[in-house]
Amino acid sequence: MSASDFKDGLIKEIPNLRAFAASLSGSMQLADDLVQDTLLKAWGNSEKFEPGTSLRAWLFTILRNTYYSLYRKRGREVQDSEGTYAERMATHGNQESHLDLADFRKALAKLPEEQREVLIMVGATGLSYEETAEICGVAIGTIKSRVNRARTKLAELLSIGGLDDLGPDRKTAAAIQRVGSEIVGL
Amino acid sequence: MIKRETRWKSRLAFVARAEMNNASVPMTEPGGSDNDEAELILDPRVQESIGRSLKAHYDDIVNAPVPDKFLVLLAQLEAQEIRAASGDMSDERL
Structure with missing residues (x-):
């Protein structure tokens, strides 16, 4: 090359x-x-x-x-500070999705590093589980487990069931609130 | 894709079963080791929403303009290498 x-x-x-x-x-x-x-x-x-x-x-x-x-x-x-981070990084989108993105980032920042990094790699970067496992130097099973724990923790932090906390897509948020009430009895 | 669909169905079946038993379904299923793929399954709609937010967060930065300093840095590194290479060549000619 x-x-x-x-x-x-x-x-x-x-x-x-x-x-x-x-x-x-x-x-x-x-x-x-x-x-x-x-x-x-x-x-x-x-x-x-x-x-x-x-x-x-x-x-x-x-x-x-x-x-x-x-x-x-x-x-x-x-x-x-959370505000600065969110303001600096939210570059486009309407006010509503801006706020949702800021909330999501606050929650993301609260995840343990080892969970946050794999969630990003697997969920947003296009890297495979295999590549992620290789980058982190751990087994694929460990990556899957961390991703699952990260998702569960995020759902908790975003208090799923709260319409305002969920993310960019309100329709989905509403659906999740319904499902959430069924599941966790909120 | 197939895996995800299967999860969807198994999750829905799980919820349906629990509704029939009039019991509440925990967010996570108990037990399961690191390697057990079925250990811990959030509702697929929750998973999808988290997935969308992850992409929104990540793509927001990916789509932001790249600061010039990175391009300047790489151009300098390349120029250095070219200078070093042509320096070697003139040495040879001498």
Whole structure:
């Protein structure tokens, strides 16, 4: 792979790296520092990337390792206030979905890191369970279990059954409220 | 896809059974190990809603404009490499 192809590959992955880094660190500012470090490391180790394998998975591995070795503590120290984080990141959509997104992000930030990272990887990035397991260095069964626990915890945090807390889609929210009352007797 | 559909059906059957027994259905099913896929099943509609919110959160950042500094950084790294390569070539010529 030529340096120019590799560079193009990196450029294509930047938006995903930023979204994953923000999900991990809870701060857009830390996320961009983390992405910069990741790009530098990736460039310096480009010969270790095997063409034909997933560049995204490779970059996520670097980003995740960098986060846990260098940023985790900083993240706890300087984490943006929930308001700032939500305001800075909600870039489009109407006011209603903006609020829902902010609520969701607050709940997401409360999940344990090991649950949050796998939920994002499996649920939003397009990575497979296998790739996620490889990135995290654990068995696939562990990933599935963490995803399930993360979902359950999120449902709890968003107090499913509360129409205002659920998410962008109100029709679904209403449906869930009904189902929720049937299930948990709310 | 098939797996999800099966879950849907088994979940609905689970709810239906519980309604018939007039019992409340717990959010999570008890027991189950790390590897047991059926261990812990939220209502599929709850799962779908969480899935949609996850995508909304993630895609919101993915679709945000990328700061120029990343493109500048990569252009600099590439230029360095090109300079180093052409430097090697002129050394050879000497």
